[in-house]
Amino acid sequence: MHDVVIVGAGPVGLFLACELGLAGCSVLVLEREPEPHSPFKAKPLGMRGLSAASVEAFYRRGMLHQVLTASGVPDVPDADDAADEPSPSRHGGHFAGMVLDPAKVDVAALPYRLPSPAQHGMLTYLGSLEAVLAEQASTLGVEIKRGVTVSTIVQNDEAVVAGAGADEYAARWVVGCDGGRSAVRGLAGFEFVGTEPQFTGYTVHATVADPEKLRPGFNLTPTGMYLQPPNAGHIGMMDFDGGAFDRSRPPTLDHLQAVLRRVSGTGVTLSEVHLVSTFTDRAMQTTTYRQGRVLLAGDAAHIHSPLGGQGLNTGIGDAMNLGWKLAATVHGYAPDGLLDTYTSERHPIAEKVLDWSRAQVAAMRPDPHAQAIQGVIRDLIGTRDGATYVFGKVSGSSIRYDLGSEHPLVGRSAPDLRLEDGTRLGDLMRDGRGVALDFSIDRCLRGSATGWESRMRYVAGPARNDLGLGAVLVRPDGVVAWAGDRAPDREAFEQAAGRWFGRPEL
Structure with missing residues (x-):
């Protein structure tokens, strides 16, 4: 019996498989299509946009170079050490077909943004992306079976069985990453609600x-x-x-x-x-992302129009958020309620994406009212504040989870902090563990980090760009779980570590 069976070998399913494989889980991916190649995944119809947040996810797992190469994109040069702030995005994006001017994006207004090899979005092709992910998954010991159509899902308190004809695949958990017409979603009884299409x-x-x-x-x-x-x-x-x-x-x-x-x-x-x-532009979402031992990610959990290229990027965000939490649950060290935070964190994100899509459709309707709205929006996105707001939405840089902290950095994607020796935070995250960065003079968190070594890397020393922080705790998905000032509170750090990484090892 596998730890996890993933149904669907698209980018979301394969990214999740890589996350679980990196964490040492036994993973089987089942894919309905017998071959990975399709003209709909190649140039030109397979073209997709990766947001800066998605590019950052590949960077943090050491796959960015492979993705760039497979997509025919020049490798990203290292950010300028002397730069006070990152450069504006090369691709501003659009709202309802009204294109942003990247030069009007106020990068300094984007919270805690630092120079990084992954600060821009990019164009890729589904086939290229899936090839990189499939190779990485294979390297991590993930098994991929193609030509398998799942037709039954049966679960109990201990396991789930995915049936495909005469074959049965048992696992402790099943994740449906099988797209907008997800079989897993229907077989497991998820409620799917939303709005009907306009076009x-x-x-x-x-x-x-x-x-x-x-x-x-x-x-x-x-x-x-x-x-x-x-x-x-x-x-x-x-x-x-x-x-x-x-x-x-x-x-x-x-x-x-x-x-x-x-x-x-x-x-x-x-x-x-x-x-x-x-x-x-049918916009639908499941009311929860988990039913017992069955979970959903990507289009299986939420569908909407492709306006703005948010579907693939939201799915990669799902996989990044779910992978480490499910792995911790499989290995038995997850704190109570950790897996439930997958729905509580990701459901509101997709809900906002659906509304963002609906708003664009409303502005694009071929009627005088929508055309009047278009005029207003063009004026707004032509301003520095308006362009920055829209860019924050389409790039993913405005995403923040409510983790119950008033610190403005907590819940956001961590900036690419860089140590004096040149090591970046992104370099430290390739093994899928969390990271505790201690910039304090007396390295006061050293003892407090003891006991979580298999789940969290502790790194102490001065940084080139510490943003005035004394220490920061970053979850495996790159989200800041806790941040301390120049004299970090050890007790607060230990509470945050326990909340996300469970009890320390004896």
């Missing part, structure tokens, strides 16, 4: 006879929206039909051309369609 969206790879008739980039029109990325023949469209066409019938060339002409207001001609997929 049918199309992602098309086609040969365009007269591409000059289409404007590049995002284009909001009185009849819909279309997007023409730099990739030749890659077109995105949104047709506000209430989601009626999605998966209802095959999208023919004539239909796609009619939709494109309508939403673009041009007489553009498609001479050939190579690939097409459809989607909607």
Whole structure:
């Protein structure tokens, strides 16, 4: 029997598998598709945006170089030692197709942000990302079985059995990472609630006879929206039909051309369609992320429109948050209630993402009211405060968990603090343990950190950029669990360590 069976070998399932494998868990991944390769995962339709928060997750696990290489992105140069603050983002993002000017983002206003190799978002492809993760998972001893369709879930107080035809796969825990139409979600009885769609969206790879008739980039029109990325023949469209066409019938060339002409207001001609997929802005979320010994992550737990590229990034955040908590539970040292914090921390994040998606759809509707809203939003995001606010949302830098502390850093992703010898916090997190950084003059936390060595790395010494902190405790997912001033409170540190890492070892 495995410790954990993960259903779904997409980026979220594979990232979670890597987290669990890194923590020494026995992990089996079951994937319905028999082959990992698909034209829908390759260029151009497989293109996805990784937010700065997701890039940071790969960086902290030592996979950033591989992801950059596989995505055809130049390796990130080391941040300038002399820099007082990180540079502005190269990709500001957008809200409802209205693109931010990165130069207007006030980086200094982003809380506790420091120079880092992972301070920018990037573009990648699903196939490339999955290949990197699958290789890493294999290195960590994770087993991946493809061509397996899970059709039953049976659980008791001790274990879960995922059935696939005549085969059964038993584990102490099962995690559904099997996408928006998750079988695990339905089989385990999760409640899935939300709002119905406003539009049918199309992602098309086609040969365009007269591409000059289409404007590049995002284009909001009185009849819909279309997007023409730099990739030749890659077109995105949104047709506000209430989601009626999605998966209802095959999208023919004539239909796609009619939709494109309508939403673009041009007489553009498609001479050939190579690939097409459809989607909607249906926004749904499970009421909890755990039912007994079954958990959900990624699109299995929440779906929404792909506007702003939040789906993949929210899923990676789920996996980063869940992995160490589930591993601690498997190994028996998790403090009471630790696994429940997965839902309490991540559910509100996805809830806000769903509302962010709904707000964008409302602003993109082809009617005079939405067009009036667009004018207001363009004015707002054209300001420094407005651009910074939207960037904080789309980059993930504004995420903060409520961990019950008034310290403004607690609950946020830890800044990439750097020691005098050049070691970065990101370098210290590659083994999946938490990190206690002690900058105090007398290294007063040294004795207090004793007993958690297998779960937390203690590092003492001065830092090049300690932000006025005396010490900081960082969870395995990179979230600050506790922060102390120049004379850190040992008792407060020990309480925080016990809350997140359980009792110290004898």
